[in-house]
Amino acid sequence: MRKIKLFLEAAVVITVVLALILPSSAVVTNNVNNYGLKQDSVANAVKVFPINVESRGTDVLMPSSPGNDRLPSITKDDAGHSVVTWTNEEDVSTWNMGIAYSDDPTDPMSWAGWIVTLLETTMVWYSDTAYVDGPEPDDFHGLYGANLYYDTDMVGGYEILDITTDPSTWTYYYWDSPAIDQVCRVVEDGGYYDEPYYGHEGALSMAIYHFTELGYDIVGCPQYRNQDMSEGGSTTYFFDAQANLQTAPARDCDYATLPDWFHLTWEYHNTTEDVDKIVWKKIDPAVEADIEFTPYQDYVAYGTNPSIEAFEDGGSYYVAIVYANEGNIECVYSDDDGETWAGPVIVAPGSFPALRAIGTTLYCAYVDGGNLYLKTSENGGSSWSSAEQINDIAGSVVAEVNSVDIHVGGIVWVDGRGDDLDIYWDSFDIGSAPDAPTITGPNGGKPEKSYDFTFSAVDPDGDDVRYIIDWGDGNFETTDYNPSGDDKTVSHTWAEEGSYTITAKAEDIYGLTSPETTKIVNMPRNKAVNHPWFLRILINHPNLFPVLRQLLGL
Incomplete structure (x- = not known):
């Protein structure tokens, strides 16, 4: 009752009823105020092609277009494509979404890209894309994106089920509520939670902007949104109304996902003391989903x-947070899920860091000179390796907010070596992907009976692997991690003939995935057997005719 009362009085939770199936002019209001979601669509999509630039080493230039390219982000979809998104500043009043993908990213000519202009805005920015994989077969499995509409003061989003299709087939929408003085917008892989x-x-997703609704006037207000992907897109979003910890004006938000909870951070500028502080909050929906009243914040x-x-x-x-302070990259870290924090330790001189955990290794990319x-930490952030320079052309990397991102799919950054600012990609060493798995089990059977299948794959680096299984009937399954080369037996039942x-496919602890392996299983119609004497022979002599016994389900 306490939380419900706080919710009603402080109005810190707003429910937005979305209707993606409605025409773009339709607005469905929520039960608190007139917030809704409208569909958007593509005004123009220009296909851009890679430019084969000589003498750039391993740096790969993203498919280019006129204007400056900024704010890159990178992810990887379930088909193994590295997917890079950025803001294309065509001119001072025309900003577009740039997006490119490749299943062989080290080959510069393998990349395909688009510059997408939306119908309801001429200045879309902070486009960020993540791979979201719901736990159930009917959940959303695909690329989920977030952006901001600068000229119309809106928060937007998009969904891509297949990156190889034309952008006109993707889903775009925006929330019909004001988002003025926009600061940032971000999504992360894997975040799928019950609100x-x-x-x-x-x-x-997260956003920061000047919040002016429900009688509030919060400059740089941090918030996160939980969007229902199965019931028409209904969304609950939580904003920090500053009743507990002062956290606004906020800038440069980020979050990290775990299976059942997640951690948030952002920069808070204390105007009274004229200092910048790093805010951390943990949201465990089973304890408290409200960003303002979570007991885990500091x-x-x-x-x-x-x-x-x-x-x-x-x-x-x-949990680890890297940040810039007085010319250095510093790190604070926790080995107990944020209950206590250690540090700071100095990672290196530099600015504008990006952090990624791949397995149990932390990778920190940053700009200096x-x-x-790139540096790594094998102990949660308490110490760091020597530095490796990524860019091939010295002095070309641009130091600005969100100019770098890092992912198992590669590193991307804003680069100034050309006539305007471009996005470049490069790989980094995280080992080799597992070999394709073997699948051992029956070739057939009968419906509504469970059958065992054994999966096995070898990882060249000896890393543990798990198996991502599509049973071919709309059901999916992901196993726990197992030692490389060990057998993993999984049972499945098909409901119909x-x-x-x-x-x-096999995936190691660093997110590297193997080629796919397939196996066909037939579930024929059950047929009556009119030879009971023959069945008695099979039952009494279990080693006879093993193939026939399997087909008969004995």
Whole structure:
């Protein structure tokens, strides 16, 4: 009752009823105020092609277009494509979404890209894309994106089920509520959560802007949104009304996902003291979903431009935040899921860091002296490796907010070596992907009976692997991690007769995936057997005719 009362009085939760199936002119209001979601569509999509630039080493130039390209982000979809998104500033009043993908990103000519102009805005920016994979077969499985409409003061989003299709087939929308003085927008891989107030289940995103609704006037107000991906897009969003910890005006937000909860961070400028602080909050929906009233929140450092990551290792949860402070990249870290924090430790001289946890290794990319560097930590952030320079052309990397992003799919950054600002990609060493798995099991059977299948794959680096299985009947399954080369037996039951293709791939702890392996299983119609004497022979002699016994389901 306490939380419901706080919710009603402080109005810190707003439910937005979205209707993606409605025409673009339709607005469905919520039960608090006139907030709604409208469909948007593509005004123009220009296909851009890679430019084969000589003498650039391993740096790969994204398919280019006129104007400056900024704010890059990178992810990887379930088909193995590296996907890069950015803001294309065509001119001072025309900003577009740039997006490119490749299944062989080290080959510069393999990239395909689009510059997308939307119908309801001429200045879309902060486009960010993540791969979201809901836990159930009917959940959303695809690329989920977020952006901002600068000229019309709106918050937008998009969904891409297949990156190889034309952008006109993707889904675009925006929330019909004001978002003025916009600061940032971000999404992250994997975030799929149940929101307890209204039961919404789906993807997360974050935003910071000047919040002026419901009688509030909060400059640089941080918020996160939980968008239901299965019930028409209903969204609950939580904003920080500053009743507990002063966290606004905020800048440069980021978050890290774990299976059942997530960690948030952003930069808060204390105007009274004229200092910048790093805010941390943990949201465990089972305890408290409200960003304002979560019991897990604090200032953890002084600095700017934070980036956060979290991972599990041996039943313990590790969280690390890197940020810039007085010319250095610093790190604070926790080995108990944020209950206590250690540090800061100095990572390196530099600015504008980006952090990524791949398995249990932290990768920190940052800019220093016009170059892009990478360091790693194998102990949760308490110490760091020597630096590796990523860019091939010295002094070409641009140092600005969100000019760098890092992912298992590669590193991207804003580069000034050309006539205007471009986005470049490069790889970094995280080992080799597992070999394609073997699938051992029956070739057929009968419906509504469980059958065992054994999966096995070898990882060249000896990393643990898990198996991502499509049973061919609309059901998907992901196993726990297992030692490289060990067998993993999984049971499945098909409900109806038919021919089904099992598709499986192995994934190591660093997110590297193997080629797919397939196996066809037939579930024929059950037929009566009119030879009971022959069945008695099979029953009494279990080693006879094994193939026939399998087909008969004995």
